[in-house]
Amino acid sequence: MSENAGIAGIRNVTVVGGGVIGASWAALFLARGLSVTVSDPQPGVDDAVRGTIAEATPALTALGLDTSALTARLSFEPDLATAVRTADLVQENGPERLEVKHEMWRVIEANAPAGALFTSSTSGIPATEIATVLKAPERLVIGHPFNPPHLVPLVEVVPGDRTSKETTERARAFYLGLGKRPQVLRKEVPGFVANRLQAAMFRECVHLVGEGVVTMQELDDIVTSSIGQRWAVAGPFRSFHLGGGEGGLAHFMDRLGVGMERHWAAMVKEDVAFDEPTKQLLNEQVKDFGGTVDELAAERDRAQIAVMRALGHG
Amino acid sequence: MSENAGIAGIRNVTVVGGGVIGASWAALFLARGLSVTVSDPQPGVDDAVRGTIAEATPALTALGLDTSALTARLSFEPDLATAVRTADLVQENGPERLEVKHEMWRVIEANAPAGALFTSSTSGIPATEIATVLKAPERLVIGHPFNPPHLVPLVEVVPGDRTSKETTERARAFYLGLGKRPQVLRKEVPGFVANRLQAAMFRECVHLVGEGVVTMQELDDIVTSSIGQRWAVAGPFRSFHLGGGEGGLAHFMDRLGVGMERHWAAMVKEDVAFDEPTKQLLNEQVKDFGGTVDELAAERDRAQIAVMRALGHG
Numbered sequence: 001m002s003e004n005a006g007i008a009g010i011r012n013v014t015v016v017g018g019g020v021i022g023a024s025w026a027a028l029f030l031a032r033g034l035s036v037t038v039s040d041p042q043p044g045v046d047d048a049v050r051g052t053i054a055e056a057t058p059a060l061t062a063l064g065l066d067t068s069a070l071t072a073r074l075s076f077e078p079d080l081a082t083a084v085r086t087a088d089l090v091q092e093n094g095p096e097r098l099e100v101k102h103e104m105w106r107v108i109e110a111n112a113p114a115g116a117l118f119t120s121s122t123s124g125i126p127a128t129e130i131a132t133v134l135k136a137p138e139r140l141v142i143g144h145p146f147n148p149p150h151l152v153p154l155v156e157v158v159p160g161d162r163t164s165k166e167t168t169e170r171a172r173a174f175y176l177g178l179g180k181r182p183q184v185l186r187k188e189v190p191g192f193v194a195n196r197l198q199a200a201m202f203r204e205c206v207h208l209v210g211e212g213v214v215t216m217q218e219l220d221d222i223v224t225s226s227i228g229q230r231w232a233v234a235g236p237f238r239s240f241h242l243g244g245g246e247g248g249l250a251h252f253m254d255r256l257g258v259g260m261e262r263h264w265a266a267m268v269k270e271d272v273a274f275d276e277p278t279k280q281l282l283n284e285q286v287k288d289f290g291g292t293v294d295e296l297a298a299e300r301d302r303a304q305i306a307v308m309r310a311l312g313h314g
Numbered sequence: 315m316s317e318n319a320g321i322a323g324i325r326n327v328t329v330v331g332g333g334v335i336g337a338s339w340a341a342l343f344l345a346r347g348l349s350v351t352v353s354d355p356q357p358g359v360d361d362a363v364r365g366t367i368a369e370a371t372p373a374l375t376a377l378g379l380d381t382s383a384l385t386a387r388l389s390f391e392p393d394l395a396t397a398v399r400t401a402d403l404v405q406e407n408g409p410e411r412l413e414v415k416h417e418m419w420r421v422i423e424a425n426a427p428a429g430a431l432f433t434s435s436t437s438g439i440p441a442t443e444i445a446t447v448l449k450a451p452e453r454l455v456i457g458h459p460f461n462p463p464h465l466v467p468l469v470e471v472v473p474g475d476r477t478s479k480e481t482t483e484r485a486r487a488f489y490l491g492l493g494k495r496p497q498v499l500r501k502e503v504p505g506f507v508a509n510r511l512q513a514a515m516f517r518e519c520v521h522l523v524g525e526g527v528v529t530m531q532e533l534d535d536i537v538t539s540s541i542g543q544r545w546a547v548a549g550p551f552r553s554f555h556l557g558g559g560e561g562g563l564a565h566f567m568d569r570l571g572v573g574m575e576r577h578w579a580a581m582v583k584e585d586v587a588f589d590e591p592t593k594q595l596l597n598e599q600v601k602d603f604g605g606t607v608d609e610l611a612a613e614r615d616r617a618q619i620a621v622m623r624a625l626g627h628g
Contacts, residue, residue: 020559124573146540147557154540181539187527191577194540196522197515197533198550199577204514205550213501219511220549225495225627226460226468226508228549231542233617234610235534236512236519237596238603242611243461245334250597257588259438263505263513264586272578274571282551283564289552296548297556303547303625310624311543311617 004033004073007177008170010088010117011035016080016104017093018045021121021149023052025091026074028150031065032178035073039083046076056150062305063151063179080104084112089174091143093121101125102133109134117170119143123195126188127160138164141171143182144192151301153181153313156192181313207272210281217288232307318347318387321491322484324402324431325349330394330418331407332359335435335463337366339405340388342464345379346492349387353397360390370464376619377465377493394418398426403488405457407435415439416447423448431484433457437509440502441474452478455485458506459494465615467495467627470506495627521586524595531602546621 004011013029015022018040026036026049038049053070061067077083084090090112094104101120108118118140120130131137142158149155155175159168168184175182185192191199209216230239241249272278289296318325327343329336332354340363343350352363367384375381391397398404404426408418415434422432432454434444445451456472463469469489473482482498489496499506505513523530544553555563586592603610 146544152540152544154536156536181535183528183532183536183539185527186529187525189522189525189527190580193522193528193533193536196577196581197518197537198541199574200518200581201511201515202550202554202574203578203581204511208503208507208510209551211501211503213499213503214497214507215500216549216551218497219507220552221495222468222470222497222507223511223545223549224547224625225497226466227512228542228545228547229618229621229625229627230460230466231537232546232621233538233542234614235530235537235542236516237523237530237599238534238610238614240516241600241603242607242614246607248607249600250593253588253593253596257593260513260516261587263510264517266504267510267514267517273575274567279564279567279571282567285551286555286563289555293556293560293562296552300548300552300556304543306624307543307546307621310620311538313539313543 004035006088007032007034008173010174012037012086013089013091014039014084014087014112015091015093016040016083016108017095018042018049018076019093020052021145021147022091022093023049024056024148024150025093025121025145027053027056027060027070028178030070030074031060031067031150033066033073035075037075037077037083037087039077039080041078045078049074049076056148059151059301059305062302063308080107081111084108084116087112087116089117089119091119091121096122096124098125098129101130105130105140106133109136109139117141117167117174119171121145121149124191126190127158127163128188129160131160131162137162139167141167142192143171143175145180146194151304153179153308154194155180155182156194157182157184158188158192159184160188203272204267206274206278206282207267209285210272210278215288216282216285232311318349320402321346321348322487324488326351326400327403327405328353328398328401328426329405329407330354330397330422331409331435332356332363332390333407334366335459335461336405336407337363338370338462338464339407339435339459341367341370341374341384342492343405344384344388345374345381345464347380347387349389351389351391351397351401353391353394355392355394359392363388363390370462373465373615373619376616377622394421395425398422398430401426401430403431403433405433405435410436410438412439412443415444419444419454420447423450423453431455431481431488433485435459435463438505440504441472441477442502443474445474445476451476453481455481456506457485457489457496460508465618467493467622468508469494469496470508471496471498472502472506473498474502517586518581520588520592520596521581523599524586524592529602530596530599546625
């Protein structure tokens, strides 16, 4: 394992919260040569984190990272104040409740070095709200990964009202140096971007399966063999730009915009919810996937790594 | 070039309509060894179709198909009645207007052999409506490709109220033999499945760019580096099933369903349209793509073929 040369000036990372997201971040930080302290008061967290790191190792190896002594720079410190004392970066993955995050960040700010960068993996609470308890709110920015962080390239970097440009840029540079594809958002919106897009499409997915147009497995097959592989390569705007022929996006909007607006109008009226009949229907169809969660996840990860390599993201 | 051995009993295909979709279908049929007659009264259609076939050739070659004499079995016959006389399959790609399709299908049925299979590439008109003019409505089924047909695996096979099971199964077997990933829908719904899903997500895309949260290019980057490459590998249901940990989809719905319903409720209120300010904003941002439509399309096709090979779809 190479010496800890650091990434964008960051050598020591404190991962706050040893759940699935925290442990996946820890695996990636370690594979990139950083020193990691995981802080979580939960009993048994050491074993759980080591387990997640072991599960992530084949993927990290396949991505070309050095996993020969992955846990040599890993330590655990349940006491948060102690855990952040030498941190260059604190990546917080605590529960998604504002009061819990407030309590954590008060302790972090009071005990971390003055130059430490503060990031939160939250998918739901804006930096503006978390930072209200900080004396220096300019130090905190959201670094929201897409699950699992050690594999999927995207990190949404979302500054709050009082986040400094320097903090945002430091976070972006760090995630980029880590091999991720950070994207700084221009405005704080609930759910950020990727989860909003996902939710928007999933609503229609649930509707179509609920109506019996396709089963879950059939819908998944439709996606992987069309828009999925398209959007792995070219996002929705570029895809429509190129789908419109020589006239590009302008031509697409003029020619097909009305048809799409008609779809939109029809969809607004749909009353889609995870009510009991819907849950029951979807849960019954899970058997079509034909494997355990672990088996299917391993299969997905192998395929995704192949795709990432094909795209030069690996 | 190998002899025309046929696919699922089909040797001679008449492609009705020589636009982009029809020409792309023709390229694929030819590369799979079938004989193709293109019927389109438009002057200059021969050159246009040959041009599209030439553009598609590198992709077909990359997919491992024999493109050594691609146009040896290609002919043109502007008169529709003559064009379908020896067809085993008629794949219609006419204008998306019901009265035009009715007129075409009257002529096709009156002149095609009794055993010919009838398919329409329409993205918007259900088989039930097209087939009202047919004496044998059981012969017609929708075979809706995702653009471009020679590259993207999906074909939505959508039977109408009177389509026979045999017709649906013949179409499915033919597209499968052609190397596509056909999916038979269980109900006829406007827009079928893939375009509805795409429209549902695109509404939120337009909203987020309109609100200035991200630019088009930034949103595209977010998609390609997260949900795009996920959905190339595992569709939305499987992704959430695997994202929920050991508890799978049931756990996901119990734990995150409420948050997603909250997103849905927020999105319903959004008034998104391709109005003039929206069009202007999007058209301005096209320059961020950094290339001509042809350049970007070639780049996308190369990347998509790499992804298809990585996934074993090629």
